[in-house]
Amino acid sequence: MHVPDGFINAPVSAVTGVVAAGAIAVSLRGARRELDEKTAPLAGLVAAFIFAVQMLNFPVAAGTSGHLLGGALAAILVGPFTGVLCVSVVLLMQGILFADGGLTALGVNITDMAIVTTVVSYAVFRGLVKVLPRKKRSITVAAFVSALLSVPAAAVAFTLIYALGGTTDVPITKVATAMIGVHVLIGIGEATITALTVGAVIAVRPDLVHGARGLQQRLKLRVGGDLVDAPAPAVPVAARTSRRKVWAVGLVTSLLLAGFVSFYASASPDGLEKVAKDQGIDQNTKKHHAADSPLAGYGVKDISDARISGGLAGVIGVGVTVVAGTGIFWAVRRRRTAGISPSQVA
Template identity: 75%
Template sequence: MHVPDGFINAPVSAVAGAVAAGAVAVSLRGARRELDERAAPLAGLVAAFIFAVQMLNFPVAAGTSGHLLGGALAAILVGPYTGVLCIAVVLLMQGILFADGGLTALGVNVTVMGVVTVVVAYALFRGLVLLLPRTRRSVTVASFVAALVSVPASAAAFTLVYAIGGTTAVPLVKVFTAMVGVHTLIGIGEAAITMLTVGAVVAVRPDLVYGARGLTAPLKLRVDGELVDAAPARDFAPVAARSPKKFWLGGLAAALVLAGFVSFYASASPDGLEKVAADKGFDKNVEEHDAAGSPLADYGVKGIETARLSGGLAGVIGVGATLAVGTGAFRLVRRRRAESTGAQV
């Protein structure tokens, strides 16, 4: 749902930019509380992983594809404030390096794809977790529902922005119906990816999942037909005491494989916004991206003719750049937290 330049007029784009900047500023302060010794190592990796998975467009209808937005996933894994920052880093890297999402529309994209998805998803996730039993299964179920709802909510937010500052005159009811309809289908894919990812992390390192903190469901064993709590293993360190290094390396390897190899098999069909814009006719004023001449524009390396190699290398570079920028930014935030509390980084 990357909004290109030309969809939204300059005044509304400027207002959206101010809203996005304010949200990032608030998130920088809030992230100081979230980026503790557990979340800090994971935050940069989450941004890189979301970048990688966003390259995997999946078909949702005839001639239409969708991709992960990632707001729900980021918020659940590292917290809502840090989640907004993760999505902002991803969108910044995509806009500057890959000409994906307009630069003048960056504020619109951060607001619609980052702030709205994180706020809606995390609010719904927390509400469901409070209502459901405190189990790992409840966390994964809540993540599915939260992610599912966040995508059409983002589509509705875009329609509202377009209603205020759209550059073409189109029937807004039809735009709203089409946008929410196709993005509800995309939301199913988003929900599945989010649930599987959160479930996998919770299964191996629940202490690293922000949304699963306080989860104390002991391992159950069936003895004589009854479920009883298993005795804790004495030969192993508590999960929270283990180094996250192996987990971090595994996550990075997964992101590199997805971006470098699996992305070649992604759907080439236009995504939901592109398809609706073409069908409803509000793509007439699309402007050429300011970074169209980038060596990595359109997720390929200029000068490399082999499509598989060009796209794979671009994906690997994107993962590395997002990881570097995200990790650097989160380390600075973490350092500010330590300085403000008088603790040692």
């Protein structure tokens, strides 16, 4: 659902840019409360994983494909504020390095793909968690439903943005019907990927999943007529999966997905591209400012072999994203630590 330059006029693009900048500023402050020594490295990995999985377009209808948006996945794994930042980092890397998503439309894409998906999915997720049994399976179910709904929500958001600033004269009802219809199908793929990923992390390290915090209820003991919390049972060291191992497995998985599996992804246009072509809203599309980038189009310039070119571009993208994301989140984490006074520590 990467919006290219030319779909939305300059005034509305500027407004969404302001909205995106404001949301990122708020998210930077909020992420300081979400990130700790365990989740700061994970957040950079989540951004890299989202980048990798977004390269895996899956077929959803005749001649149409879809890919992960990632807002729900990021929000559940590392928190909603950090989730907005994760998806924003991915969109920035894609726009600058790979000419995917217009640079003047960056505010539109962040508003649509980072803010809307994260806010909607996490609100739905928290609502479901409150009413479902406090079990690991409930987290996975809530992740599935919240991710499923986040994608058509993004389609609705794009439709509203287009209604305000679309550069072509296409009836908004046609755009809405086409966008929402195809993105409901894409949402099924999004939900499946999100639920499987969240479930895999919960299975080995539930304490690393932001949305699973407080999942286990503390046992109560009656002491002297009063109920008190029982000590948390210690987990044998041998039964723990280290954070480093989780991080390493996640990074290797991301590299394999982007560097190898992506070659077999669907070549059909994604939901927005298909709708834009069918409905004619792509008539004023402009050439991307980074169209001459060495990595434009997810290939390495001057490498003729498509498999090697695409795989190498994917590996580079994962590497750059994990470095950029980790650097940002460590900086946010350090600012939180620096802001704690000695009296607060004591």
